[in-house]
Structure formats: structure tokens, C-alpha cells
Amino acid sequence: MSPTNRENKNYREIQGELTATGLRFAVVVSRFNSFVTERLLAGALDALDRAGAGQDHVDVVRVPGAFEIPVAAKHLAETGQYNAIICLGAVIRGETPHFEHISTEASKGVAAAARESGIPMSFGVLTVDNLEQAVDRAGLKSGNKGFEAAMTAVEMANLLKKVKKEVASDE
Numbered sequence: 001m002s003p004t005n006r007e008n009k010n011y012r013e014i015q016g017e018l019t020a021t022g023l024r025f026a027v028v029v030s031r032f033n034s035f036v037t038e039r040l041l042a043g044a045l046d047a048l049d050r051a052g053a054g055q056d057h058v059d060v061v062r063v064p065g066a067f068e069i070p071v072a073a074k075h076l077a078e079t080g081q082y083n084a085i086i087c088l089g090a091v092i093r094g095e096t097p098h099f100e101h102i103s104t105e106a107s108k109g110v111a112a113a114a115r116e117s118g119i120p121m122s123f124g125v126l127t128v129d130n131l132e133q134a135v136d137r138a139g140l141k142s143g144n145k146g147f148e149a150a151m152t153a154v155e156m157a158n159l160l161k162k163v164k165k166e167v168a169s170d171e
């Protein structure tokens with residue numbers, strides 16, 4: 001497409017809005033490092049509430065650790081009940097010699113579950129060096145990654161709904 005066309009907007013632009021009304025979400029949250037993950041969960045629920053998701057459209061699903069997030073997220077996606085799934089956890093390097101394994105499995109596992117199910121999944125699993133960094137990203141100095149992950153899920157759920165409505169109805 002030429003620059004001129006871009007300026008004149010001869011193309012259709014589709015992006016998701018940050019509106020959750022009528023959409024259903026699951027939040028998968030791990031109990032490991034719950035001091036941090038409960039704050040991520042509070043941030044995610046705040047975001048969903050602000051975006052207009054009704055509490056009866058949100059399910060919170062708890063798993064033991066970040067390693068268990070992908071399989072729970074995949075099963076939830078396969079129910080067909082959710083527009084998006086928010087994955088929350090905290091893997092802290094200083095606390096485990098198998099940090100790399102857990103964080104890699106969590107990130108690759110969530111990505112694979114989303115790809116295979118076609119249901120958007122946002123990755124709000126902190127992978128950090130120490131507790132201080134984790135707390136900073138869970139509502140202290142560096143925002144709340146749970147809030148961000150929920151907003152990403154809202155945008156993606158909204159986008160896919162629009163794609164279905166606007167593009168799938170094309171001749």
C-alpha cells in the first residue's frame with residue numbers, strides 16, 4: 001500500500017477496544033509466592049472491573065505454581081466459555097535452582113496453549129531476580145503487571161470479536 005493511500009486511509013483498520021462488557025474471562029493465578037501473586041490478581045480484577053467486565057463474567061482459577069499455569073489455561077480455553085484468559089504468577093530466580101525451567105515452561109506453555117486453542121492468553125507471570133523486583137512490578141514502583149495483563153486480554157478479546165463480526169462477514 002502506498003504512503004498516499006495510508007494518509008487517505010483507504011485501508012480498513014481494526015483494533016480492539018478496552019471494553020470488556022459482555023465478555024468472559026478466566027484468571028489463572030499461581031499460589032507460589034502468593035505475597036506477590038495476590039497483588040497481581042488484585043490488579044487484574046481492578047482492570048477487568050474498570051473495563052466493564054461483570055463479576056459474574058470472571059472466574060479466578062488457582063494453581064500451585066507457575067509450572068501448572070499452561071495446562072489449566074488450556075483446559076479452560078477448551079471449555080469454549082471464555083473470550084480470553086489472564087495468566088498470573090511470580091518466578092523468582094533467587095529462590096530456585098530450576099528458575100529457567102519453570103519460567104521457560106510457563107512462557108512457552110502459555111504461548112502454545114493460546115496458539116492451539118485460538119483463545120487469547122495474556123502473560124502476567126513475573127520472571128525476576130529477587131523479591132524486590134517482583135514487588136515493584138506488582139503494584140509498587142513499576143506498575144502492576146496483573147493490571148497490564150488483564151488490559152491486554154480485554155483488548156485481544158475485543159479484537160477477535162470484531163474480527164469475527166467485521167471480517168468474517170466479508171464476501
Ligand code: INI
Binds near residue numbers: 032033064066067089
Ligand atoms: N513456582 C513459581 O510459581 N514460582 C517460583 O519461584 C517457584 N520456585 O521458586 O520454585 C515455583 N516452583 C513451583 C513450580 O511452579 C511447580 O509448582 C512445582 O515444580 C510442581 O510442579
